[in-house]
Amino acid sequence: MTRGQAWGLVGLLAAAVMAWPVFAVWPDWLNAILISKKAFVSAILNGITLAGLYFLVASGFTLIFGLMRNVNLAHGSLYLLGAYIGYEVTNRTGNWLFGVVAGFVALAIVGVAMQVFVFRRLEGDDLRQTLVSIGISIVAADLMLAVWAGGTYQIATPEWLDGALTLPIITAVRSNGASVFLTYPLYRLVVLAAAIVIGVGLWLMLHRTRVGMMIRAGVDDRAMLQASGVNVHAVFAIVFAVGAGLAGFAGVVGGSALSVAPGEDVRYLLASLVVVIVGGMGSITGAAIGALLIGLAEQIGLVYFPTYGIVLTFVIMVVTLALRPQGIMGKAR
């Protein structure tokens, strides 16, 4: 048996161990420890779908940081602005998909504008760029409050995304022998699927296209990329457009699943920060891993130790920093 086969076997075993609690019917003692199978599996599924949302927001953040060394603390504001724009467009046109597209396009334009008019002027000065992004986030939050007031909005999802899906997961067996299957909102699964598709798309763009090649080269050595005749500013603008657009897209998608209200910007900024610190700067794979960890930690914490849930997130961050300061997938610089 080769080394690869051995690792494959270990992987299969691990997958089986992970899959068992999801698909098997739980014995009573396990139910007693973990409240109920339904609660446990729901927490896991909620965590994974939330991770999808976090990934959408954080991937833009990590791309922008990786390439431009720009900690864009206005990223949460981009998310919230996208959500509000998506709400308005969906309401006016009556078509949710228009809202999603509008959220992406509008924020992509905002992102390019920010890069061209603001951050480009302060190039090479990380601290001032960050301070400026803080200033922008303050003004943006206040202006959004002025326009949309403090109320909570919910973006209406189309009918074909409503409803619940029955999953082939047995949560319990009734006394008459009938199995109870877990049902889960279809919309959340669609969000997860969208996040996976976009994640794969981003990976393909970065690793299989010419622009992606330039971006990766820029992440590794910006000066050299510039020296080899590439218009770095165009690359920066593209990355900012994609990053900000994804934040806007996530705003609309997240605003449909959850709700849109002032304060959400801070929540998603925190999520992006922690995801990127844990996953590693400038790495899409890292953002995916970080998002999964944080999403699961948040939802499991919510079910099993409600008032200390945030501590779990915090512990993950501290442990990562202690063991691997550059993040799980980050490169040491």
Added chain:
Amino acid sequence: MSLTLAADSTTSQQNWLEKLGPGQIILAVALALYPLAASDFFLTQIGGYSLIFGMLGLSLMMLAGYGGMVSLAQITVAGIAAYAIAILGNNNSNILGFGWPWWLAVPFAVLAAALASALIGWISVRTEGIYTIMITLAIATATYYFAQQNYAIFNGHSGYTGIRAPVFWGVNWRDPRPFYYLCLGSAVLSYAAILYGARSTFGMTVQAIRDNPRRMRALGYHVTAHKVFAWFLAGLVGGLAGVLLVWFNGRVSPGTIGVDAAIDVLIIAVIGGLRHPIGPFLGALVVVLMQTFAIDIVGAERFNTLIGLVFLVIVFVSPDGILGLWEKIKPHLTQESLRSGP
């Protein structure tokens, strides 16, 4: 013998006065006499409040200016001291409140804040530069959400109310004038300590580490230990400010340590200038005055837009804040006076 000693002490006194310079002495006298001219409102809401936020900015300034570590968690550190005062002393919320006397609760609160600051420092110094902002912001935000969710320690959303400044030496320190002097005393103490500390061996070492950590490591200095100790010292200043803040407000809630407040402290320090310890106090005064009188300009609702725009302008025009502006203008002024001379 005794005569020479006396002579020695007078020269050292002169040196000490000369070292301070006329500017700082005039400022100190003006601040000490301020209560004679000011109404109660100007004394506490402007004077005391500016001094407290100046101290918060100061604890950020010493980390950022001397250590090169921009922290957004200083309000969290102050908040820990404030919560500690509420928990160890008396409060009206019927939760915890051990009823310790002030002289026991205050040192414990400040020490707890300093230890928390050292812990935050220890976590964040594992990475460098711009990462510090991200990590401290993450810590500040996480603490805010934790305080909001947790009822056993932080009493959740409502926090603690009914925290009073103590009465001792026959003075009720809640009254405007004593409270102002309390703030002024603490601020002057912190300011002087930082001015002195910056010129001490430790302060010099921290500044050298800021400029070139690799070289300092190669010279045999324990870089991490120096940085963490700098965080501890900044925590002392921040904790003291937190104690004053909770006495000032009479209450502490998650809103006190929210992200807005964390960013306010950064704004104060940056607007004032991160080069000199006087900067944060200037910044605090400007921000507090704007906060108070912006209602007449833009209305209370849009204050954040105003302060955000001022902040953006300062960052774009003068990275060193108001102090930097002054440095820019000063040469022009002296040249003008030269030209106008005969």
